[in-house]
Amino acid sequence: MHTTSIDGVPAFVADGPAPVAAGLVFGVGRQDETFVRSGITHLVEHLVMGGVGRRAIEVNASVDLTTTEFTCTGPADQVAAFLRDVCTQLADPPVDRLQVEADVLRAEGGTVASPPVAHLLGELYGADGPGLAAVPEPALLALTVSDVRTWSARWFHRRNAAVWWSGPVPADASLPLPGGEVPPRPAAVPRALDTPAWTGSPFPERVTLAARTGVRSGVGACLAVLRSRVEDELRHRRGVSYAVQTEQVPVGPDEDVVVLSTDVRPGHEAVAAHVLWEQLVALALHGPRPEELDHERAVLEAVLDDPRSAVEEARSHARDRVTGTTPVTRSELRARATALTPEAVRVVAAALRDAALLALPEPLAAGPAGLPRWPEWSQEVVLGREFRPTRRSGAPPAARLVVGEEGVSLFLDSAERVTVRWADVVGLVRVDPDTSRVHGRDGFALPVVASDWRDGAEAEALVRAAVPAELHVLADDARDGAVLLVKAPVHRVEEAIGVTRWEATLVGDERWTALVPDEAHPSWEWAQRLAGVSGQRTVALAVRQGRVDADYVLYERGVEVDRHRWGTVHGDAGRLARLTGADPAAVAGALFRSGGPDEVVDHLATVLDLPEDAVRLLRGEAVQEPRRVAGRGVVGGMRAAVRGDFAPPPGSGTWTDRYAALGRARPWWYRLLNALAAVALGVVAVRALTAWDGLGGWSVVVAVVVGLLAVCSAVEVRPPRRPAPGSPGG
Secondary structure, eight states, X not given: OXXXXXXXXXXXXXXXXXXXXXXXXXXXXXXXXXXXXXXXXXXXXXXXXXXXXXXXXXXXXXXXXXXXEEEEEEOHHHHHHHHHHHHHHHHSOOOTTHHHHHHHHHHHOOOSSOHHHHHHHHHHHOSSXXXXXXXXXXXXXXXXXXXXXXXXXXXXXXXXXXXXXXXXXXXXXXXXXXXXXXXXXXXXXXXXXXXXXXXXXXXXXXXXXXXXXXXXXXHHHHHHHHHHHHHIIIIIISOOOSOEEEEXXXXXXXXXXXXXXXXXXXXXXXXHHHHHHHHHHHHHHHOOOHHXXXXXXXXXXXXXXXXXXXXXXXXXXXXXXXXXXXXXXXXXXXXXXHHOOXXXXXXXXXXXXXXXXXXXXXXXXXXXXXXXXOOOSOSOOOOSEEEOBOTTSOOOTXXXXXXXXSEEEEESSSSXXXXXXXXXXXXXXXXXXXXXXXXXXXXXXXXXXXXXXXXXXXXXXXXXXXXXXXXXEEOGGGOOOOEEEESSOHHHHHHHHHTSSOEEEEEEOSSOEEEEEOTTSOHHHHHHHTXXXXXXXXXXXXXXXXXSOEEEEEEETTEEEEXXXXXXXXXXXXXXXXXXXXXXHHHHHHHTOOSOHHXXXXXXXXXXXXXXXXXXXXXXXXXXXXXXXXXOHHHHHHHHXXXXXXXXXXXXXXXXHHHHHHHHHOOHHHHHHXXXXXXXXXXXXXXXXXXXGGGTTHHHHHHHHHHHHHHHHHHTTSOOSSOOTTSTTO
């Protein structure tokens, strides 16, 4: 192997067999992300590979905990062309397929480690750094074009890259990456809990052990000897297992998490756990036998003598370069293996024993003798306002939710409790209209379900106010991507939005208003917030037209009353017709119509007589003059309503709208009538106090009421402050 440079990118070149293989490696992976931006590295990789397009050669890309790698195999010129195109795409990631690729990642559901390994990384590190391997990406659809471009510019540049290559490098090979500075990568910080210990695992018929360790001589040999011993005992002697696997997971410069995992026949999990732990303890006490160590040396020599090992050495050096790990050459590996002693392996085994965390499948109630259980509940609580469960919540009678200045605690009973401190929150995920989930850095999370607690809406509001806004995300499954159709004129919806702090894009007419929600609030939140804009029977329809299918959710007074998905879930055509005033037969035909998403939604729009611009929004098309409305808060919104900012166009609206417009214009005859009314009402008020003795105490009440009406009429005598909207000069 020799080293060179291609356009400033370190290159590690090995003389490998044909065909040529190469890989471009970047020092960024899953553990460099944050909880709320989980999956962004994988998303960049997908966008770049989509931009590169299909190739005649074998190409691939992957993201693990610490690196992202683009690989290819084929003729040298095509390999060079692929890597060059990858660099071009990284300099300006193609974002036109952002939402599609985000959906692809949701469908893929992949992780950077096998599920049992990811689970233990989460136990060891919580929901931060390497522990993010255990966390499903909560909000891929919330990642924006700006997020992607910023992330790519931060990490995917020549200062954070290295390339490995097997075979001759073409003279015209180029890697046109942008420049940049390598961001600091904080050291992985494990949870401050005592080991060795055991913990529960959601994976049946599998026992797994993990331990943090430094990258040093003897770790590989120790794992190999331990694997052989466990396999001999479980498979060859007892017949309860098929395969025992080992893995070294890099989590930082010169730091690994080593893993040993075995499958096991149902009902024999406790036996497998006992054997695994017993063999590790024995190796830590007595070390390997000389013949075991000789066998592992021979295995290593065979690997190093394989011509393909030179390519693996080049790849290892490229990865070490971008992660800051100390590289080790093949000759150094040979020397270390020759010098390795049984005592050195024993010391490594003792370190693994002391740092071990053993994962046992539920419902095992105990681990090997003498091994304590890893804490499954929070060790601390917070003080604050207590919320008790409602009768319908199904929570234990002793349950309570405590929201305080330092954090939030959920108590199921005196021993079972979960606490997340505000200083340790990594994300607040809105799951559905009633539920938010608070995630802590230590991996604990608790749901806040408003309907489960008395005054639960206040509890949820306190939690949302305590968590910084940048940590609020909407779960992908809760993001409907719908257009909200409100059965009310545009000016009414504008007025309802005016008293909020939200923003939306509106189009519509006197009958329907189509609203495109902002990123922070899904359609069901808007339906709740806008309830009442056209009286107590506000009707709203959240229509979603996707690439694959289409559906709607029907709301009355802000409450979901029905839903329909064409071809699968059938809604109530009669209810939709009654609430929208459409023809029942036509509505029924629209709901049972077959065809693609465009066709069925277009037919529904015709039946409901939706405005043309609303139909364009449903299709995802641009409209010429949409209204972008921003809320002004309660005070600002009420002032705007009094000024007439939300008045309907002249000659339209209800009688109350027209009367309000008249009160703002105040023509001469309107003021004259109010002056006469004020005088007449004043006379009546005086007479009530002086002449109506038969009424007794009621005369005072009558006088006060009539007097207030007289004052209101007198106020209307003033000239208007400004022309009414739509009037000359207005």
